[in-house]
Amino acid sequence: MRWRKSRQEEAIRKAADLLLASERAVALTGAGISTPSGIPDFRTPGKGLWEFVDPAEVASIWGYKTQPERFYAWIRPLLEKMEKAQPNAAHHALAELEALGILKWIITQNIDSLHQAAGSRRVLEIHGHTRTATCLSCGYQAGTEDFWEEVKEGRVPRCPRCGGLMKPDVVLFGELLPPKALIRAQEASLAADVMLVVGSSLEVMPAADLPRLTRRSGGKLIIVNLGPTSADHLADVLIRGDVVDILPRLVQRVREGIEDGRLARSVRGGDGEGSDGPSGRD
Numbered sequence: 001m002r003w004r005k006s007r008q009e010e011a012i013r014k015a016a017d018l019l020l021a022s023e024r025a026v027a028l029t030g031a032g033i034s035t036p037s038g039i040p041d042f043r044t045p046g047k048g049l050w051e052f053v054d055p056a057e058v059a060s061i062w063g064y065k066t067q068p069e070r071f072y073a074w075i076r077p078l079l080e081k082m083e084k085a086q087p088n089a090a091h092h093a094l095a096e097l098e099a100l101g102i103l104k105w106i107i108t109q110n111i112d113s114l115h116q117a118a119g120s121r122r123v124l125e126i127h128g129h130t131r132t133a134t135c136l137s138c139g140y141q142a143g144t145e146d147f148w149e150e151v152k153e154g155r156v157p158r159c160p161r162c163g164g165l166m167k168p169d170v171v172l173f174g175e176l177l178p179p180k181a182l183i184r185a186q187e188a189s190l191a192a193d194v195m196l197v198v199g200s201s202l203e204v205m206p207a208a209d210l211p212r213l214t215r216r217s218g219g220k221l222i223i224v225n226l227g228p229t230s231a232d233h234l235a236d237v238l239i240r241g242d243v244v245d246i247l248p249r250l251v252q253r254v255r256e257g258i259e260d261g262r263l264a265r266s267v268r269g270g271d272g273e274g275s276d277g278p279s280g281r282d
């Protein structure tokens with residue numbers, strides 16, 4: 001046990017060194033960073049929201065169009081959990097890495113907005129989010145809070161302009177990913193000299209492909225996850241553990257490194273506003 005602990009400590013130190021030496025680090029996060037905040041991993045078979053329904057049917061764009069009430073009955077418990085959820089220590093750790101000028105982007109598969117709640121500003125949500133909804137008929141977009149009461153009461157929200165179906169701006173099965181977020185995520189992954197994967201098993205495309213883009217262009221890969229991932233064999237540092245335990249320890253090591261003056265030169269001088277530094281593209 002002690003041996004495992006010290007090996008984990010060594011891996012955390014190595015990951016911190018990679019981040020300190022980096023100039024264009026990005027993070028990629030999945031469901032595993034939000035499960036400690038009480039949000040179920042709704043893609044895990046036999047668990048949580050996938051238990052009684054076929055997601056490819058209920059949470060697909062064609063399922064939505066034909067039986068929107070089934071979709072809302074399925075997603076309502078998730079929305080209720082998301083409404084109550086608070087960011088955890090791992091979300092806060094990533095927000096701090098951004099504030100320190102180290103993380104340039106967080107690419108997330110999550111739709112829960114918890115990175116923003118923790119203070120992260122440069123977040124690419126490749127599966128969309130639930131903050132807004134769009135009419136499938138006329139394209140009218142509105143904040144979801146306008147529809148929340150209706151959804152809670154079991155009704156399907158309708159467009160105030162044309163009466164069409166309002167769909168939350170999350171990506172359903174059979175839908176294209178938001179092209180802008182995806183293209184920026186791919187660009188950031190290609191440009192990254194370090195990618196920190198947190199809480200994703202890297203089984204869902206196209207997220208699974210992003211670490212490979214980073215590796216292909218010569219970047220380093222750090223993976224922090226409770227279970228195995230599809231890219232473990234590519235990782236320069238592989239840390240198996242609980243993200244809410246590991247991430248704060250990793251940031252502590254990074255902070256110590258900064259105090260020791262070991263930050264990459266181009267990043268040094270960041271004063272906490274690092275997110276709008278020279279690599280900013282928007």
Ligand SMILES: [Zn+2]
Binds near residue numbers: 135
């Ligand atoms: Zn409409």
